[in-house]
Amino acid sequence: MKYYSEMTIEELKEEEEALMISYEACQAKELRLNMARGKPSSVQLDISNDMLGAVTKRNGYHSEDGLDCRNYGGTFGIPEAQRTLASIMECNPEHVIVYGNSSLNLMFDLISYAYTHGLNGNTPWGKLPEVKFLCPVPGYDRHFAVTEHFGIKMINIPMDENGPDMDMVEQYVNNDPTVKGMWCVPKFENPEGICYSDEVIRRMAGLRRAADDFRIYYDNAYAVHYLYEDDQPKILNLIDACVEAGHPDIYFEFCSTSKITYAGGGISGMTASENNLSEVRNLMSVSTIGYDKVNMLRNARYLKEGAAIPEVMMKHAAILRPKFELVVNMLEEEIGPRGIGSWVSPKGGYFVSFHAMKGCAKEIVRLAKEAGVVLTPAGAPFPYGKDPDDSVIRIAPSLPPMGELKDAMEIFMICVKLASVRKLQEELA
Amino acid sequence: MKYYSEMTIEELKEEEEALMISYEACQAKELRLNMARGKPSSVQLDISNDMLGAVTKRNGYHSEDGLDCRNYGGTFGIPEAQRTLASIMECNPEHVIVYGNSSLNLMFDLISYAYTHGLNGNTPWGKLPEVKFLCPVPGYDRHFAVTEHFGIKMINIPMDENGPDMDMVEQYVNNDPTVKGMWCVPKFENPEGICYSDEVIRRMAGLRRAADDFRIYYDNAYAVHYLYEDDQPKILNLIDACVEAGHPDIYFEFCSTSKITYAGGGISGMTASENNLSEVRNLMSVSTIGYDKVNMLRNARYLKEGAAIPEVMMKHAAILRPKFELVVNMLEEEIGPRGIGSWVSPKGGYFVSFHAMKGCAKEIVRLAKEAGVVLTPAGAPFPYGKDPDDSVIRIAPSLPPMGELKDAMEIFMICVKLASVRKLQEELA
Numbered sequence: 001m002k003y004y005s006e007m008t009i010e011e012l013k014e015e016e017e018a019l020m021i022s023y024e025a026c027q028a029k030e031l032r033l034n035m036a037r038g039k040p041s042s043v044q045l046d047i048s049n050d051m052l053g054a055v056t057k058r059n060g061y062h063s064e065d066g067l068d069c070r071n072y073g074g075t076f077g078i079p080e081a082q083r084t085l086a087s088i089m090e091c092n093p094e095h096v097i098v099y100g101n102s103s104l105n106l107m108f109d110l111i112s113y114a115y116t117h118g119l120n121g122n123t124p125w126g127k128l129p130e131v132k133f134l135c136p137v138p139g140y141d142r143h144f145a146v147t148e149h150f151g152i153k154m155i156n157i158p159m160d161e162n163g164p165d166m167d168m169v170e171q172y173v174n175n176d177p178t179v180k181g182m183w184c185v186p187k188f189e190n191p192e193g194i195c196y197s198d199e200v201i202r203r204m205a206g207l208r209r210a211a212d213d214f215r216i217y218y219d220n221a222y223a224v225h226y227l228y229e230d231d232q233p234k235i236l237n238l239i240d241a242c243v244e245a246g247h248p249d250i251y252f253e254f255c256s257t258s259k260i261t262y263a264g265g266g267i268s269g270m271t272a273s274e275n276n277l278s279e280v281r282n283l284m285s286v287s288t289i290g291y292d293k294v295n296m297l298r299n300a301r302y303l304k305e306g307a308a309i310p311e312v313m314m315k316h317a318a319i320l321r322p323k324f325e326l327v328v329n330m331l332e333e334e335i336g337p338r339g340i341g342s343w344v345s346p347k348g349g350y351f352v353s354f355h356a357m358k359g360c361a362k363e364i365v366r367l368a369k370e371a372g373v374v375l376t377p378a379g380a381p382f383p384y385g386k387d388p389d390d391s392v393i394r395i396a397p398s399l400p401p402m403g404e405l406k407d408a409m410e411i412f413m414i415c416v417k418l419a420s421v422r423k424l425q426e427e428l429a
Numbered sequence: 430m431k432y433y434s435e436m437t438i439e440e441l442k443e444e445e446e447a448l449m450i451s452y453e454a455c456q457a458k459e460l461r462l463n464m465a466r467g468k469p470s471s472v473q474l475d476i477s478n479d480m481l482g483a484v485t486k487r488n489g490y491h492s493e494d495g496l497d498c499r500n501y502g503g504t505f506g507i508p509e510a511q512r513t514l515a516s517i518m519e520c521n522p523e524h525v526i527v528y529g530n531s532s533l534n535l536m537f538d539l540i541s542y543a544y545t546h547g548l549n550g551n552t553p554w555g556k557l558p559e560v561k562f563l564c565p566v567p568g569y570d571r572h573f574a575v576t577e578h579f580g581i582k583m584i585n586i587p588m589d590e591n592g593p594d595m596d597m598v599e600q601y602v603n604n605d606p607t608v609k610g611m612w613c614v615p616k617f618e619n620p621e622g623i624c625y626s627d628e629v630i631r632r633m634a635g636l637r638r639a640a641d642d643f644r645i646y647y648d649n650a651y652a653v654h655y656l657y658e659d660d661q662p663k664i665l666n667l668i669d670a671c672v673e674a675g676h677p678d679i680y681f682e683f684c685s686t687s688k689i690t691y692a693g694g695g696i697s698g699m700t701a702s703e704n705n706l707s708e709v710r711n712l713m714s715v716s717t718i719g720y721d722k723v724n725m726l727r728n729a730r731y732l733k734e735g736a737a738i739p740e741v742m743m744k745h746a747a748i749l750r751p752k753f754e755l756v757v758n759m760l761e762e763e764i765g766p767r768g769i770g771s772w773v774s775p776k777g778g779y780f781v782s783f784h785a786m787k788g789c790a791k792e793i794v795r796l797a798k799e800a801g802v803v804l805t806p807a808g809a810p811f812p813y814g815k816d817p818d819d820s821v822i823r824i825a826p827s828l829p830p831m832g833e834l835k836d837a838m839e840i841f842m843i844c845v846k847l848a849s850v851r852k853l854q855e856e857l858a
Contacts, residue, residue: 037501045499049486052723057478070474070691072466100529105717112541112716116555116579126545126555142718149715150545258718262499265723286578287541288534289571289687292724294481294694 003339004420009428016421019414023371026411031372033408038190038350039399040263040316047315048261051302055294059301069293075284077269078293080300085269087306088223088255091239095271097280100291103256103268107217108146110252113283114180114213115150120249120279122213125150125180134172134182136164138353138381138392140190143183143219147383152180154383159189161344163196166203177210181217187235188222191353191381191394193346198236205241207250215276216251222349223255224313227321231347239271248273257299259350260312267291267299323397323405327352330406334413340420352395353381360419361390367415373408432768433849438857445850448843452800455840460801462837467619467779468828469692469745476744477690480731484723488730498722504713506698507722509729514698516735517652517684520668524700526709529720532685532697536646537575539681542712543609543642544579549678549708551642554579554609563601563611565593567782567810567821569619572612572648576812581609583812588618590773592625595632606639610646616664617651620782620810620823622775627665634670636679644705645680651778652684653742656750660776668700677702686728688779689741696720696728752826752834756781759835763842769849781824782810789848790819796844802837 007015055061061070063078077098086093099106118124125131133147136157147154155172157164163186172179184204186196196204204216218238226232242250249272256268270280284290303309328345331354335341342355356364361378368375376394379385395412397405436444484490490499492507506527515522528535547553554560562576565586576583584601586593592615601608613633615625625633633645647667655661671679678701685697699709713719732738757774760783764770771784785793790807797804805823808814824841826834 039501042497042500045490045497052485056481061474068471068474068693070693071471072468072687072692074693101721102717102719108716112545116541116544124555126553142715145715258501262723263501264497264499264503264719265721286571286574287537288531290531290693292530292694292721294691295721295724 001337004424005339007424009425012421012425012428016418016425019418019421022414023367023418026371026414029372031407031411033372033400033404033411034374035396035400035405035408035412036374036376037399038396040259041319041399041401044316044319044398045262047312048302051261051298054298054301061294061297063293063297067293069297072289074293075288075290076281077291078296078300080305081267081269081296083305084257084300084303085255085267086271087309089220089253089271090237091253091271095274095277096269097277097284098267098269098291098296101256101258101264101266101268101295103219103221103254103258104142104146106268106270107143107219107254109283109287110280111146111150111181119213119215120275125152128178130178132172132176132179134164134169134179135383136182136184137383138191138387138394139183140185140219141380143217144383147183156383156388159192159194161194163194163200166200170203170207173207173209173214175210180211180213181215184216184218185221186218186238187220187233188225188346188349190221190349191351191392193344193349193351193353195233195235201236201238202241205238205245205247205250207247209250214250218251218253220253220255222259224309225259225316225350226313226348227317227324228347229314229317233347249275252276257303259316260309261299261302265295267296320398322402324352326402326405327395327397327409330409330413335416338417338420341416350396350398352397354393354395355391356393356416357420357423358389358391360416360423361387361393363419363422364393364412364415367418368412371411371415373411375412430766433853434768436853438854441850441854441857445847445854448847448850451843452796452847455800455843458801460836460840462801462829462833462840463803464825464829464834464837464841465803465805466828467825469688470748470828470830473745473748473827474691476741477731480690480727483727483730490723490726492722492726496722498726501718503722504717504719505710506720507725507729509734510696510698510725512734513686513729513732514684514696515700516738518649518682518700519666520682520700524703524706525698526706526713527696527698527720527725530685530687530693530695530697530724532648532650532683532687533571533575535697535699536572536648536683538712538716539709540575540579540610548642548644549704554581557607559607561601561605561608563593563598563608564812565611565613566812567620567816567823568612569614569648570809572646573812576612585812585817588621588623590623592623592629595629599632599636602636602638602643604639609640609642610644613645613647614650615647615667616649616662617654617775617778619650619778620780620821622773622778622780622782624662624664630665630667631670634667634674634676634679636676638679643679647680647682649682649684651688653738654688654745654779655742655777656746656753657776658743658746662776678704681705686732688745689738690728690731694724696725749827751831753781755831755834756824756826756838759838759842764845767846767849770845779825779827781826783822783824784820785822785845786849786852787818787820789845789852790816790822792848792851793822793841793844796847797841800840800844802840804841
């Protein structure tokens with residue numbers, strides 16, 4: 001096999017014709033496949049069905065502090081749920097606020113609050129002429145949608161296998177007071193699957209921010225989402241690093257049980273300094289009568305306040321691992337030897353991020369769609385949906401069963417090759 | 430027995446001395462009683478314990494549209510839950526958006542959205558020099574806390590047994606473009622327990638608002654919360670009235686199952702015109718991955734999509750009715766003949782609103798507290814916590830068991846009498 005880039009225009013033409021035969025054969029099958037969404041499969045959801053029986057008449061409705069979870073009260077969460085989320089974020093349970101089922105909703109609410117009221121006495125962002133957020137890319141499209149909603153200017157920060165380009169981050173955060181935040185998914189990052197290095201996290205904690213209300217929005221969504229029992233990367237604890245650096249207020253950390261128990265019925269929460277938490281409590285005292293404590297109790301009991309999480313996650317891994325390995329193996333066999341793409345083989349998380357030849361991502365997604373495979377739109381992992389290189393495609397292998405995933409990946413690779421041979425011909429022409 | 434107002438200063442003095450003996454005897458008991466909060470009692474919560482088994486492996490996790498409720502998806506709610514809430518609001522289920530467990534949170538989010546983005550293309554309230562809300566008083570303190578949070582100027586609107594003073598409402602809404610909203614609890618109003626008359630609702634629907642983004646925030650929190658099987662007041666359907674008046678966009682209506690199933694584990698939602706709902710959907714597409722659908726399914730199945738609600742509510746009534754009757758009977762026996770207060774005997778809802786002699790409410794609440802009975806702070810049912818007459822005290826009889834409620838009411842009445850004799854002596858002096 002040869003790198004496409006080493007082929008002559010005639011060879012490329014010949015390859016394209018062969019690929020078109022395969023492509024049309026795929027289209028003829030009229031498949032309907034989907035690798036677009038980071039949704040757990042139904043067998044993964046089945047893992048936690050015992051959770052549904054975790055709150056019953058027999059085992060009681062009260063949290064350990066004596067609150068009847070069925071009733072009003074306990075606006076900031078019950079101790080059991082605090083400990084559950086603290087075990088994920090590796091923090092003091094007393095510094096945890098428990099929210100509803102969507103951590104995205106919590107991030108949205110914080111940013112909305114900063115916009116309307118300002119954080120810790122700072123000017124509300126809505127009253128400032130410009131507010132900027134740093135966005136390591138590729139990243140999570142729904143983060144970017146939140147900041148875009150509030151008219152916040154988003155700045156792409158390139159990433160490598162260690163995390164965001166910290167020289168660039170320091171340049172912005174330390175000098176520009178309009179930079180108010182930075183989105184981060186530090187572990188098994190969405191969609192690259194990489195983990196931030198200790199040095200990156202230490203430099204983040206050490207940021208001498210020009211804006212007092214600059215915060216790291218640290219979405220630890222995949223903190224315990226390992227694919228391998230014997231290869232579980234650890235990342236530096238941001239909270240400790242921030243305290244050591246003398247910047248205890250510089251972060252908000254978020255997590256949820258969405259991809260531990262039920263994506264649609266988990267619990268979410270945050271940790272932060274007491275300074276920051278008191279601000280959030282002020283908000284919540286007005287914005288809600290409190291989140292669903294029965295579901296907090298359900299999640300906390302089922303997960304044994306965190307003690308059962310490693311076991312539950314290995315059950316997920318047993319289902320997810322073969323899917324990730326299938327994707328990576330197929331890429332290694334078919335794409336690697338042709339030199340038309342790159343990817344990181346992740347050790348956890350929910351995504352494989354494929355970097356196609358520049359200028360090919362949109363075309364690959366289009367070709368795949370017309371052959372019955374829905375992918376995340378090209379550009380989605382970038383602010384404003386704009387991938388400057390038109391290169392990154394997020395592959396979400398979790399939802400389809402193995403057979404469908406294999407079919408989808410076969411079509412995907414034909415599309416990658418087809419778009420690449422055409423691009424190379426254009427360039428040679 | 431004599432009206433206190435007809436007593437001489439000597440008689441009042443004598444009465445005060447007798448009351449002080451009773452009061453000190455109460456203090457000596459060192460009771461800890463609470464009539465402050467509209468929380469259901471644990472026996473009421475027990476009514477719905479079967480709900481916990483409504484979603485299990487055996488009866489399935491899917492909504493009727495095929496969605497696995499355990500997973501992501503279905504951001505705006507599942508059809509079963511839409512029908513459940515539609516049965517409460519008497520509206521088209523397709524015009525229902527289902528939210529989390531807190532309808533207050535939904536109201537907060539809408540007002541926050543109006544503040545940051547503006548409703549239906551109107552100027553965001555945060556960019557206006559002044560925004561006003563009309564607040565029928567006494568009303569729900571947490572409504573007022575939301576508008577106060579956003580710096581919205583609140584205007585007291587007096588109420589009588591038919592609802593808010595509509596002459597005053599029309600005067601404001603039809604002429605003042607800075608009036609952007611009006612809080613309403615139309616049925617068994619918190620805390621008066623009154624129901625808006627058909628004429629009031631029709632006049633609300635007919636408001637020729639000066640501001641295009643004026644909305645009635647219609648919190649139908651007690652829509653089905655009757656105390657009597659054979660005496661269930663109906664109110665005019667606002668939605669139909671608004672359509673008839675040619676003002677389909679003038680309202681947002683809210684409800685929840687918080688006081689039907691679990692106060693801490695129900696579901697909430699809203700109905701509005703398609704024009705308004707599309708705005709809410711835009712917001713929710715950014716602000717959340719969607720609310721807990723497992724809990725939607727649980728509530729909807731248990732309540733048989735609304736069909737079981739009358740039966741469930743009569744179970745609540747059987748528990749609540751004797752408490753309300755106790756409160757009203759005691760007031761009638763002890764306070765009525767002395768002419769030192771008034772109240773409405775409600776046919777539903779969660780509160781009895783006691784109107785003390787002017788200038789006595791704070792003192793009554795203080796006296797009660799020092800005798801071991803916690804009441805809702807005087808002033809709480811008014812914007813900014815300021816009751817202009819210092820007269821209204823909200824009595825919440827739902828939480829304490831009958832014995833405790835009786836003890837608390839006895840103390841309460843001693844405090845009412847004591848504050849009143851002192852006030853009258855001051856006036857005579």
